[in-house]
Amino acid sequence: MVIKSEFWSGLEEMAxxxxxxxxxxxKEIILLNIFEKMKGYILTSVNNAYKKTGVxxxxxxxxxxxxxxxxxxxxxxxxxQSDGSTFKNIVARRFDFAEKHTWRQYxxxxxxxxxxxxxxxxxxxxxLDRRIDGGTKSVKILADISLGDVYSxxxxxxxxxxxxxxxxxxxxxxxxxxxxxxxxxxxxxGVDLAIATGEADSNNQKFxxxxxxxxxxxxxxxxxxxS
Numbered sequence: 374m375v376i377k378s379e380f381w382s383g384l385e386e387m388a389x390x391x392x393x394x395x396x397x398x399x400k401e402i403i404l405l406n407i408f409e410k411m412k413g414y415i416l417t418s419v420n421n422a423y424k425k426t427g428v429x430x431x432x433x434x435x436x437x438x439x440x441x442x443x444x445x446x447x448x449x450x451x452x453x454q455s456d457g458s459t460f461k462n463i464v465a466r467r468f469d470f471a472e473k474h475t476w477r478q479y480x481x482x483x484x485x486x487x488x489x490x491x492x493x494x495x496x497x498x499x500x501l502d503r504r505i506d507g508g509t510k511s512v513k514i515l516a517d518i519s520l521g522d523v524y525s526x527x528x529x530x531x532x533x534x535x536x537x538x539x540x541x542x543x544x545x546x547x548x549x550x551x552x553x554x555x556x557x558x559x560x561x562x563g564v565d566l567a568i569a570t571g572e573a574d575s576n577n578q579k580f581x582x583x584x585x586x587x588x589x590x591x592x593x594x595x596x597x598x599x600s
Contacts, residue, residue, distance in 0.1 A: 384410060385460040388453040407450060408443070416443050422472045438475050445471040456571040458561040464466070466560035543594055550587040557584075 391403040444468040544551040567573040573580040
């Protein structure tokens with residue numbers, strides 16, 4: 374546990390240096406060092422994401438996951454603020470998006486035989502008739518499973534278009550709520566979220582109500598947008 378703590382604290386320090394550095398050459402060197410230090414973490418994330426595709430009888434190339442993780446790691450470094458959320462939280466959130474967006478590359482419009490009208494035919498490996506119920510009384514085959522079961526409805530919305538586009542549109546509805554949602558998507562929470570949004574200096578009841586209203590408004594916006 375101590376090793377992991379030192380790993381992330383070291384990375385956070387490097388991300389802080391990157392954020393404050395003005396010289397481009399020095400920034401590039403810091404960025405390369407961050408990527409070098411995170412090689413093992415990236416590899417583990419890639420392997421885990423790749424193994425998950427096999428559970429659903431699919432195969433998405435590891436290279437696709439790797440390139441997406443690398444891109445989102447760069448974005449995590451770029452968005453890091455030393456007085457905001459921890460670098461670890463930002464990376465975790467970004468990598469979560471990276472995996473979902475990689476799946477989206479293979480997402481195509483299905484027909485009436487596909488669950489929710491969604492197909493991943495270009496990545497399909499084995500028959501959808503394969504049983505995955507472990508021989509239990511409730512017969513379940515692979516065709517019964519889709520990413521809709523794995524990810525929440527909110528995550529599916531984020532797979533349809535880029536997050537930045539959604540937030541930009543939502544700002545026209547309510548700029549204050551959009552600001553809160555934007556920082557949530559960057560991995561901020563609790564007191565870090567309160568400070569980053571400029572709404573409060575603590576995670577007090579008033580701010581928590583604002584967060585709840587922001588989420589409810591955003592959920593309603595996304596529902597209306599999808600209809």
